[in-house]
Amino acid sequence: MIHLLRAEWRKVTTVKLGWGMLLGAMALAALGVVAQIASNGVRGNAALPLSAAATQKSIAASASSAYLFAIVVGIILITTEFRHFTSRPTFLIEPRRGLVIVAKILIAALVGLIYGIVCAALTAAIMIPWFGAKGITIGWIDNGVLQSLISDVIVIAIFAVVGIGVGVLVRNQIAAVIGALVYLFVLEPLVNIIPVVQNVYPYLPGAAAAAITGATRGSGSSHLDALQGGLVLLGWGLLFAVGGWIFTIRRDIP
Amino acid sequence: MATGVEGRIVASGLTKVFGEIKAVDGLSFSVEPGSVTGFLGPNGAGKTTTLRMILGLAEPTSGTGTISGVAYAHLPAPGRTVGAVLEATSFHPGRSARNHLRVFCAAAGLPDRRADEVLDLVGLAQAARYPVRGFSLGMRQRLGLATALLGNPRVLLLDEPANGLDPEGIVWLRGLLRHFADVDGRTVLVSSHVLSEVEQTVDRVVIIARGRLIYEGRLADLEGASAGVVVRTPNPDQLRAALAPLKVKVSAGPDGSVAVLGATLQAVGRAAWEAHVELHELRAGSSSLEETFLRLTVDPADPPASA
Numbered sequence: 001m002i003h004l005l006r007a008e009w010r011k012v013t014t015v016k017l018g019w020g021m022l023l024g025a026m027a028l029a030a031l032g033v034v035a036q037i038a039s040n041g042v043r044g045n046a047a048l049p050l051s052a053a054a055t056q057k058s059i060a061a062s063a064s065s066a067y068l069f070a071i072v073v074g075i076i077l078i079t080t081e082f083r084h085f086t087s088r089p090t091f092l093i094e095p096r097r098g099l100v101i102v103a104k105i106l107i108a109a110l111v112g113l114i115y116g117i118v119c120a121a122l123t124a125a126i127m128i129p130w131f132g133a134k135g136i137t138i139g140w141i142d143n144g145v146l147q148s149l150i151s152d153v154i155v156i157a158i159f160a161v162v163g164i165g166v167g168v169l170v171r172n173q174i175a176a177v178i179g180a181l182v183y184l185f186v187l188e189p190l191v192n193i194i195p196v197v198q199n200v201y202p203y204l205p206g207a208a209a210a211a212i213t214g215a216t217r218g219s220g221s222s223h224l225d226a227l228q229g230g231l232v233l234l235g236w237g238l239l240f241a242v243g244g245w246i247f248t249i250r251r252d253i254p
Numbered sequence: 255m256a257t258g259v260e261g262r263i264v265a266s267g268l269t270k271v272f273g274e275i276k277a278v279d280g281l282s283f284s285v286e287p288g289s290v291t292g293f294l295g296p297n298g299a300g301k302t303t304t305l306r307m308i309l310g311l312a313e314p315t316s317g318t319g320t321i322s323g324v325a326y327a328h329l330p331a332p333g334r335t336v337g338a339v340l341e342a343t344s345f346h347p348g349r350s351a352r353n354h355l356r357v358f359c360a361a362a363g364l365p366d367r368r369a370d371e372v373l374d375l376v377g378l379a380q381a382a383r384y385p386v387r388g389f390s391l392g393m394r395q396r397l398g399l400a401t402a403l404l405g406n407p408r409v410l411l412l413d414e415p416a417n418g419l420d421p422e423g424i425v426w427l428r429g430l431l432r433h434f435a436d437v438d439g440r441t442v443l444v445s446s447h448v449l450s451e452v453e454q455t456v457d458r459v460v461i462i463a464r465g466r467l468i469y470e471g472r473l474a475d476l477e478g479a480s481a482g483v484v485v486r487t488p489n490p491d492q493l494r495a496a497l498a499p500l501k502v503k504v505s506a507g508p509d510g511s512v513a514v515l516g517a518t519l520q521a522v523g524r525a526a527w528e529a530h531v532e533l534h535e536l537r538a539g540s541s542s543l544e545e546t547f548l549r550l551t552v553d554p555a556d557p558p559a560s561a
Contacts, residue, residue: 015348017348085341
């Protein structure tokens, strides 16, 4: 297993994609944080002042939007094998396909963790001087800012794992990436506004992620609390991982 | 036949059905250690599918493929026992040749210096640090071979390895494969759709067409049989009936003549005479090995367009 983990890690570090996507994740995380701080107090913005706990939490939580890049990285890590047929030497050297998928999932989780930690650190690096300049204290513990940052990391890491599952199920790289983004941006928000299916909305991956970080995401339906959201998202991650594992064992390798 | 011989590849009754199409149809053959075996057939004959089944990448609809007597997935250390290249396309374009090999060094538990060793062996040391996207087809073939050789395997399965190599590269590959078989006693299976490409490299051939075995044996025997007899007659059906007891292979030539494989001029002439079949021509065939290969593999219902 340690051999496979080393091989999978090398696959990530020997191409540029992982670094490029990390920059993208950082940009998206920073955008959310900067936009929220900058727009605070602007006329017409109903948000509470920067000193309020809810505002501080919400700013810290906005870094979790980088999960979009994490799921795409997860998808690409696996689909690139099928696209460029590196799946062949990979499964020739280790024909126990389940082990390869487990190694991929663990490395995707590690990559997601790194993305999450970088994005959370970036958020703190933006908040600290900006709040300092305004003379506002950040309530790391009291206002739950630290908890939100940790939630960001967890959400981003789990989405990288979900990406592996999606990529194993839908081996076509472009279809998998577009499918995942369309789902998160279009389908899931749609579920939230259609009355009949609205009740399942809190249990969908994007909503579960929002529950973990405490970010408000639309209205009209109840949210889970952070722990419940975490368990639901972990469930999705496991579902996709196990589904991907079974599919890879059963299907022919291209 | 015992299948458990170390390094022997055995296909028995291998069948793969895609929807309505039987890509491989009850294929059985064996490949011996210490020889270079050509796996020949026209494009779409099922060569790659067969190799994929033997290598455990594709599940046979029925039948089995074994290496050293066991299914690929049950080999104790497949990365160090078997080296295989399936078409020269299994690379990430943005990864350098050296890093590509180091990924698989890690996966197989081999030391990283092995990557540099095989790069030297295939003559790619100069290009080691460049991304594969800039590689020519010939360089990709060499890198594919390098990947297969990483674990110093005793069994090699190479799908169209000469494709894209320049003449110098083909000579080099021939020498390398012969060395593996003759000096090291390894098993080498090389597929190709062009007989002439491997003619000077292989000892034995397995020829398939439309997923079925056409010929298995020594190349020299195929050469012996390839001369054949060419007959011209207004009554080809009568001739076929007359030749039936001789157990020969009779096929229609491109110009309306009939080619007979596996019998002498005298035997064919006598059989025709005894059956009162009118002959307009009876001569020894002068067909090359390549013609024999074509005749064996071309679908009678779908002949290739003549030039």
